[in-house]
Amino acid sequence: QVNLIESGGGSVQAGGSLRLSCTASRSIRYFSCWAWFRQGSGKEYEGVAIIDGDGESPDYARSGFARGRFTISHSYGAQDTYLQMDNLQPDDTGVYVCAVVEEEYCVPDHLDSVSKFSERGQGTQVTVAS
Numbered sequence: 001q002v003n004l005i006e007s008g009g010g011s012v013q014a015g016g017s018l019r020l021s022c023t024a025s026r027s028i029r030y031f032s033c034w035a036w037f038r039q040g041s042g043k044e045y046e047g048v049a050i051i052d053g054d055g056e057s058p059d060y061a062r063s064g065f066a067r068g069r070f071t072i073s074h075s076y077g078a079q080d081t082y083l084q085m086d087n088l089q090p091d092d093t094g095v096y097v098c099a100v101v102e103e104e105y106c107v108p109d110h111l112d113s114v115s116k117f118s119e120r121g122q123g124t125q126v127t128v129a130s
Contacts (some may be wrong), residue, residue, distance in 0.1 A: 047111030
């Protein structure tokens with residue numbers, strides 16, 4: 001079992017930036033998939049980005065809202081994963097949750113459901129004012 005702790009959330013004006021961090025309580029195998037999901041008020045979890053445990057092959061939500069604005073990063077062997085978010089908009093408001101699953105590399109379907117991940121954090125609130 002592993003605990004994931006997110007940080008870096010806050011309140012910003014539209015067009016602003018935030019960098020979210022996720023720290024694991026123990027080392028995570030390189031053969032793993034890390035992810036960020038978000039949940040708006042009254043909405044389902046929505047996949048934002050995924051990256052392999054070796055720091056390769058980042059991928060983003062198929063709807064396109066993250067591509068070009070958000071960047072997921074992770075260094076091989078590190079216990080941290082990051083989500084850099086630029087040009088934030090009010091629709092980006094929500095709780096951002098980090099998740100990880102070991103013994104799997106990321107495939108696009110991992111973005112479809114947070115239930116595909118064995119561990120997830122409590123989340124960090126992001127609020128974007130217009």
